[in-house]
Amino acid sequence: xxxxxxxxxxxxxxxxxxxxxxxxxxxxxxxxxxxxxxxxxxxxxxxxxxxxxxxxxxxxxxxxxxxxxxxxxxxxxxxxxxxxxxxxxxxxxxxxxxxxxxxxxxxxxxxxxxxxxxxxxxxxxxxxxxxxxxxxxxxxxxxxxxxxxxxxxxxxxxxxxxxxxxxxxxxxxxxxxxxxxxxxxxxxxxxxxxxxxxxxxxxxxxxxxxxxxxxxxxxxxxxxxxxxxxxxxxxxxxxxxxxxxxxxxxxxxxxxxxxxxxxxxxxxxxxxxxxxxxxxxxxxxxxxxxxxxxxxxxxxxxxxxxxxxxxxxxxxxxxxxxxxxxxxxxxxxxxxxxxxxxxxxxxxxxxxxxxxxxxxxxxxxxxxxxxxxxxxxxxxxxxxxxxxxxxxxxxxxxxxxxxxxxxxxxxxxxxxxxxxxxxxxxxxxxxxxxxxxxxxxxxxxxxxxxxxxxxxxxxxxxxxxxxxxxxxxxxxxxxxxxxxxxxxxxxxxxxxxxxxxxxxxxxxxxxxxxxxxxxxxxxxxxxxxxxxxxxxxxxxxxxxxxxxxxxxxxxxxxxxxxxxxxxxxxxxxxxxxxxxxxxxx
Amino acid sequence: xxxxxxxxxxxxxxxxxxxxxxxxxxxxxxxxxxxxxxxxxxxxxxxxxxxxxxxxxxxxxxxxxxxxxxxxxxxxxxxxxxxxxxxxxxxxxxxxxxxxxxxxxxxxxxxxxxxxxxxxxxxxxxxxxxxxxxxxxxxxxx
Numbered sequence: 037x038x039x040x041x042x043x044x045x046x047x048x049x050x051x052x053x054x055x056x057x058x059x060x061x062x063x064x065x066x067x068x069x070x071x072x073x074x075x076x077x078x079x080x081x082x083x084x085x086x087x088x089x090x091x092x093x094x095x096x097x098x099x100x101x102x103x104x105x106x107x108x109x110x111x112x113x114x115x116x117x118x119x120x121x122x123x124x125x126x127x128x129x130x131x132x133x134x135x136x137x138x139x140x141x142x143x144x145x146x147x148x149x150x151x152x153x154x155x156x157x158x159x160x161x162x163x164x165x166x167x168x169x170x171x172x173x174x175x176x177x178x179x180x181x182x183x184x185x186x187x188x189x190x191x192x193x194x195x196x197x198x199x200x201x202x203x204x205x206x207x208x209x210x211x212x213x214x215x216x217x218x219x220x221x222x223x224x225x226x227x228x229x230x231x232x233x234x235x236x237x238x239x240x241x242x243x244x245x246x247x248x249x250x251x252x253x254x255x256x257x258x259x260x261x262x263x264x265x266x267x268x269x270x271x272x273x274x275x276x277x278x279x280x281x282x283x284x285x286x287x288x289x290x291x292x293x294x295x296x297x298x299x300x301x302x303x304x305x306x307x308x309x310x311x312x313x314x315x316x317x318x319x320x321x322x323x324x325x326x327x328x329x330x331x332x333x334x335x336x337x338x339x340x341x342x343x344x345x346x347x348x349x350x351x352x353x354x355x356x357x358x359x360x361x362x363x364x365x366x367x368x369x370x371x372x373x374x375x376x377x378x379x380x381x382x383x384x385x386x387x388x389x390x391x392x393x394x395x396x397x398x399x400x401x402x403x404x405x406x407x408x409x410x411x412x413x414x415x416x417x418x419x420x421x422x423x424x425x426x427x428x429x430x431x432x433x434x435x436x437x438x439x440x441x442x443x444x445x446x447x448x449x450x451x452x453x454x455x456x457x458x459x460x461x462x463x464x465x466x467x468x469x470x471x472x473x474x475x476x477x478x479x480x481x482x483x484x485x486x487x488x489x490x491x492x493x494x495x496x497x498x499x500x501x502x503x504x505x506x507x508x509x510x511x512x513x514x515x516x517x518x519x520x521x522x523x524x525x526x527x528x529x530x531x532x533x534x535x536x537x538x539x540x541x542x543x544x545x546x547x548x549x550x551x552x553x554x555x556x557x558x559x560x561x562x563x564x565x566x567x568x569x570x571x572x573x574x575x576x577x578x579x580x581x582x583x584x585x586x587x588x589x590x591x592x593x594x595x596x597x598x599x600x601x602x603x604x605x606x607x608x609x610x611x612x613x614x615x616x617x618x619x620x621x
Numbered sequence: 622x623x624x625x626x627x628x629x630x631x632x633x634x635x636x637x638x639x640x641x642x643x644x645x646x647x648x649x650x651x652x653x654x655x656x657x658x659x660x661x662x663x664x665x666x667x668x669x670x671x672x673x674x675x676x677x678x679x680x681x682x683x684x685x686x687x688x689x690x691x692x693x694x695x696x697x698x699x700x701x702x703x704x705x706x707x708x709x710x711x712x713x714x715x716x717x718x719x720x721x722x723x724x725x726x727x728x729x730x731x732x733x734x735x736x737x738x739x740x741x742x743x744x745x746x747x748x749x750x751x752x753x754x755x756x757x758x759x760x761x762x763x
Binding site for chain 2: 105106108136139140180183184187193194195217218219244245246247248249252253255256259263267321322323324325326327328329330331333335353
């Protein structure tokens with residue numbers, strides 16, 4: 037890397053002793069670039085073996101990478117921690133202004149240790165970290181208000197990120213998220229609860245530094261090349277126009293949209309909650325992450341009357357994306373777009389992960405239908421499509437008034453251990469399932485991915501490709517493709533490049549861009565490094581008690597047909613074995 | 622008539638702004654640097670991104686308030702609006718920043734000097750949504 041690049045500076049903040057300091061980690065950033073690569077190393081160092089995810093000893097690590105602030109679409113921040121949801125690797129990526137603010141404040145990583153005895157939020161301005169009293173905003177009803185209060189009190193408009201939790205994080209819901217710039221999230225695996233356990237309400241960071249490059253002329257040329265590519269390429273059109281919600285119709289038509297807790301794969305109300313319908317009737321504004329010309333963030337404008345007084349209305353701007361529509365729409369058979377927006381809004385207000393919340397509610401609905409839980413325990417009759425009850429249930433998950441909601445607050449894996457219904461508890465490695473039932477590759481990817489997320493190895497795209505071309509490829513080939521993809525994605529996430537730009541940031545371009553930042557890595561070395569980082573992440577998992585034989589395949593995914601037909605458990609098991617033989621190589 | 626064309630930047634429609642800040646990065650890049658340390662244009666939210674954005678950029682005032690308060694005459698009137706910074710005269714007092722009604726003068730903390738828009742139009746060419754425009758004006762140099 038370039039001499040004097042502030043990327044190598046790691047900001048340590050100890051909430052217990054209210055202290056902070058900077059350590060230089062040039063070697064670490066030289067070898068592992070940043071993002072996931074650096075975070076995996078820091079996690080292995082910082083996190084004591086067997087640490088309780090909600091104890092002060094569980095660190096919060098947030099990293100960025102060298103291309104951030106230099107090239108467009110390299111604006112993701114990577115958070116690592118031990119997950120309170122899975123009891124293992126916690127990794128979540130967020131956009132907004134988070135990554136650019138950290139990078140231009142002059143840091144490559146932030147490590148938060150310890151826990152505060154009173155609620156605090158952190159204000160990071162240049163070299164200083166201010167510990168601010170957050171007592172007045174702790175317990176506040178809406179996460180929107182928390183953002184507004186901090187925005188008014190702190191400097192750096194346009195150059196800052198305010199990463200905050202809602203009540204769900206404070207009350208340690210295992211899948212509470214951290215919200216950045218209102219509409220982007222460290223969504224998955226419960227970073228919000230880790231914040232909450234430390235009584236950390238928010239981290240505000242602002243920065244507008246200048247960054248040096250090695251050769252300004254080749255920098256300008258490379259910039260022009262990637263800027264042209266991301267603004268003009270057809271691969272970006274999907275995110276740019278309808279956004280990720282374009283997937284609703286695509287998956288619904290191919291019978292791979294998980295519906296009614298995956299009892300079905302297509303939804304009669306699909307058209308109503310499709311990206312096309314949202315764009316035509318609700319899209320109110322599009323916004324972008326910092327340094328990204330694509331603007332994939334779609335905000336719906338929902339105008340609602342007040343029942344208390346005529347001629348009073350409120351208009352809320354609510355962010356929608358594919359996974360949210362799947363989890364709180366088709367999974368719960370909610371087909372009215374306005375009602376669905378209210379569910380999305382409630383999840384945002386409380387600060388929950390939308391996927392886990394929707395999948396948990398879908399399980400709860402079926403469990404109640406099957407008589408596994410009583411109306412007394414649930415406090416209502418959950419019914420598919422009944423939005424008022426779902427809204428109330430979301431609030432109850434956060435309030436946790438009884439054992440049932442306490443169990444729901446820990447996700448479907450846990451709840452089904454207590455109440456039964458494992459067969460239809462859709463989670464992998466303890467993480468609720470994302471919205472794809474496209475075939476064997478997507479599920480194999482959820483099972484084997486380090487985070488058990490659709491973003492690990494994107495198996496759905498293999499399924500979609502093989503389905504379109506009517507190929508039933510051998511599981512060995514699928515495993516190879518998933519492994520290659522997950523390995524390469526470690527490079528993207530170490531450079532904090534948005535996965536949406538994976539087609540634009542070719543290995544060739546990445547190698548060239550890295551030269552401008554003073555790195556010297558060829559494509560072959562990059563690929564090898566990707567594999568190494570993936571193995572590091574898995575090293576953490578095995579250290580923390582992960583066992584291949586404990587991986588549960590929910591019965592439901594085998595019973596409900598995919599576009600590739602019914603899934604064969606033996607074949608999946610063989611795939612798992614093969615995948616881990618590569619990981620453990 | 623002899624003359625040359627110079628431009629003046631203006632905001633065409635702020636409602637088209639998505640807050641991507643590509644204009645800011647482009648402006649900083651003029652000097653070959655990455656990051657945002659030298660940007661003469663700024664985009665911030667209008668009280669949360671749900672309310673949209675505010676673009677802070679020099680509109681090239683015909684009678685610039687910033688120029689009038691400069692104690693060392695470091696800001697010189699630019700033909701057809703705006704100012705040019707005579708760097709050697711500038712003592713870095715920051716009065717111009719205070720005086721700008723539009724809050725469109727920024728600060729180079731490394732050099733302790735104001736960052737003044739030169740209306741080059743690089744921000745315009747990096748705005749994918751047509752938020753900004755550059756209006757060419759002919760300067761008579763006779």
